[in-house]
Amino acid sequence: MSDITNQSLNQIIKRIKTKEISSTDLTKAYIKNIEGAKKLNAFVTTTFDYALDKAKQFDNKPNFDQLLPGIPLAVKDLFCTENFKTTAGSNILNNFVPSYESTVTKNLWDNGSFLLGKLNCDEFAMGSSNETSYFGNVINPVGDQLVPGGSSGGSSSALAADLTPATIGTDTGGSIRQPASFTGTVGLKPTYGLCSRWGIVAFASSLDQAGPMTKDITDCAIMLEAMSGFDEKDSTSINKKKENYSKNLKDNIKGLKIGIPKEYRVDNMPKEIDELWEKGKKILKDLGVELIDISLPHTKYALPTYYIVAPAEASSNLARYDGVRYGFRSEKGKDLIEMYENTRSEGFGDEVKRRILIGTYVLSSGYYDAYYLKAQKVRQLIKRDFDDNFTKVDAILTPSTPSSAFKIGEKTNDPVSMYLNDIFTVPTNLAGLPALSLPAGLDKQGLPLGLQLIGKPLDEQKILNIGYAFEKNCEFKNEIKKWWS
Amino acid sequence: MSLDKEKIKHVAKLARISVNEAKVDSLTKDLNSIFKFIEQLNELDTNKVEPLTSILNQSLRSRKDEINDGKIREKVLKNSPKDSEEFFVVPKVVE
């Protein structure tokens, strides 16, 4: 046990509980790693003094019954944290210090953990490579010059580089699962409504969902258990009993039916992705799962639908950033309107502005029916595709992404090719379903690839169980050389 | 359907984002390629489909009519770029 930080969260918790390591020493180990990993640019803010203080408090009066006893955690900088700057990766919130704590982070702290720092992300979570952040791009620890995925790129990078034992991200169209896939880690987007959106900087309210990013499935179950739960402050929060995902984790998945949708075999998909999918199917089959070919006929329309719905909601959600009550205000301009226009032009980056304009346009007079209403209708069809098939299968297996991590700058000049990264992840956001990305193999260049398990609404336990069994039989090992330190 | 520069300027005005001439050109190119992609949806006949208003199949939950918020002026004004300790302050609005 030379380095505690390369272990999984559940192993660390064990060592905390057996007093093999103190919370303070654990925290110090992560601080050392973070200080040596500035090159990755995963952090926007670090809260070391606060974390050491909380660790000391824990060590003085430890409570080992908690889910996350004495665990330091860094979180995506989209979660509002009381008294700690929250930027959403944007210049417009560069100096914003919330006086409140998001429900999801509060849940984590209430379970014994504390804040270690705020992780870089695409500006307002709009991006698939973490290149749209005002605070610069994040580097993927699996290889210099590679993107860590997005928008939770700081989260995936920090997790894979052992800068936090586990983390949380948000997923609007794939922002947890795609970066997890790119870094060989586990990422779960829960059912829409399982985790409260209160206190999370909103991107697209009908799609946004917070979820765990972890080194393995057990960690994922622990984190989900800690962060989820009904919140009366969020009108879209589902009122249901809390589940013990970690305690109920089972690796016997014999007899389950898993659907294989033919529409996820897209044109120009690298052969390696197809091979990975085949490998996944074989593992599951060997575990006694029945594979069933299914059809989700509207899959190809998910991404175009997403690029209407998400920008439309974003254009409205981001209207509050006007330089009046918080955040950046431009000093240019002679009256209120000019102040607005300059503040928003200087405060937002190009991708955010592009999406605000798309969203404004699709909602504007004369275009609403052709775009927004059309998209709401297609969204219904996409949801129906899943509803129809979930009468026949327990879960669906697909690749997580159409490629492995790409090079920094490779797709920045072609927005549509960037958007295509989310082709496999977006449908589940539109349908509000839980989906898990798990590391399943490496491509020719040795870069990690992930498979995605999609479940029925609120069926997180089942996809975690499938993932758990899969993980035990997959023989995937994420070998990351610490080239940056 | 293609977006011309004038349309983009109008939309930018609605969204209260100033765009300079140089930016309009690249925006026109990007947005047109995005809309070309989006317009794949026109292949689908959706005449008989109900639009999906909410993914959750439940009714709106309500709260009791109780006063349990407000009286936090300091917190409300704390982050503002300009205020008078009582009010938010913005450049003159010309009516």
Added chain:
Amino acid sequence: MVVMKSEKFDYFINGDNGKYEVVIGLEVHAQVLSNSKLFSGSPTKFGAEPNEHVSLIDSAFPGMLPVINEECVKQAVRTGLGLNAKINNYSVFDRKNYFYADLPQGYQISQYKNPIVGEGKVLLDMPYGSKEVGIERLHLEQDAGKSIHDMDPYNTYVDLNRSGIALMEIVSKPDLRSPDEVNAYIKKLRTIMRYLGTCDGNMQEGSLRADVNVSVRRVGDKEFGTRCEIKNVNSIKFMQMAIEYEASRQVVLLESGKEIDQETRLFDTKKNETRSMRSKEDAHDYRYFPDPDLLPLKLDQKLVDDLKKSLPELPDKKKERFIKDYGLNAYEANVLVSEKEISDYYEEVAKLSDNKLAATWMMGDLFAMLNDKGLNISNSPISAVDFAELVQAIKSGEISGRIAKEVFEIMIESGDSPKKIIETKGLKQQSDPKELEKMINEILSKNKDKVDQYKSGKEKLFGFFVGQVMKSSGGKANPQLTNEILKKLLKG
């Protein structure tokens, strides 16, 4: 009182080329009576220090989410029921997007395609008869904050206390045809909502405002003219002035062959004119879409039924009952049901005294006094019980109407009951025929000359004798009895 049923509607504007009719529709914004705001727990009470009644939701901080106030929903349903309107069991909250300093979210949460209340109607009592005004819809929405432009020459100050307070927007059909009808309509809406307890109708505090849509057309035309919307008028008087100005402006334009631009206008109360609001030029594109932070509102029919059962008696019903049960005329009934508190006061007085006399005295002396003192019925210095006692004293002949006025004045000053006043001041009417006859005989014997003149035909002198009787009785002689006895004795 005269009921002016015969009067004819005659509000037209005469142009050189003919008569024009004015077509008016109102969008009334009524503040919902509730403790807390529509989507947050901040107080709604008027008159707080700037930005004191503001939560992080009302000021739209990142990540803040709306949760609806159940009472505001019920208030909207009650109001809908009071307007005889269809209650929609399925309604949707939409975002209305526009930028303004006092609109923190950059959108107002409102209801667009699916409002909570659909079509209804309101009855107006006009001098020319009853008039029905259609209600198009009622929906719930958030109020905006307040921009203050005159505190500083270069800056605008923003107070968000109002931001997020629940409003009901009540949209009428274009059924109104004159400033008088607008007056009657607003007052009727106000009365109904005050009966229901859903809006206090306080126009000074901004609880009731309206956007006024005005167009004109030649009398006999079937098509409506192009309309202009006059924004945010906060008193009935200003609404009437704005309509008069705007209608004439439109007639002048049409007469000179020009067209009317459909636009949003502002009523300048200082100059008494409407003018175009340029700042609203691009505001017509509100980009409405369903608010993804909220789910569709599904109302349980049982809730609607229960609310319906618990509604109070409303003015139209009460008026009918007052006419039937108390024998009042339509005018009296109308006045007495105009405020719930007035009708309650009247019913209490009527029960203890005389229906008709109670109405006359309330609408006469009592209302005049309250008006004089700037009071209303709820804080009247005279209780209903005391007032009933006064009315009863008149009715029974204990005091005359003239003395009653005196007693009334003393009641206001002293707060004493009429009984006590009449007794201590000895104001009781002299109604004993023997006593009176004795007194009159004395007067007649003192004025023999006048008696002779009367008998020789100068009958005008009758009044003189009455005067003398009143004088010597200190005004307490029963007038009717005095007349009778005088006539009898003068004949003899």
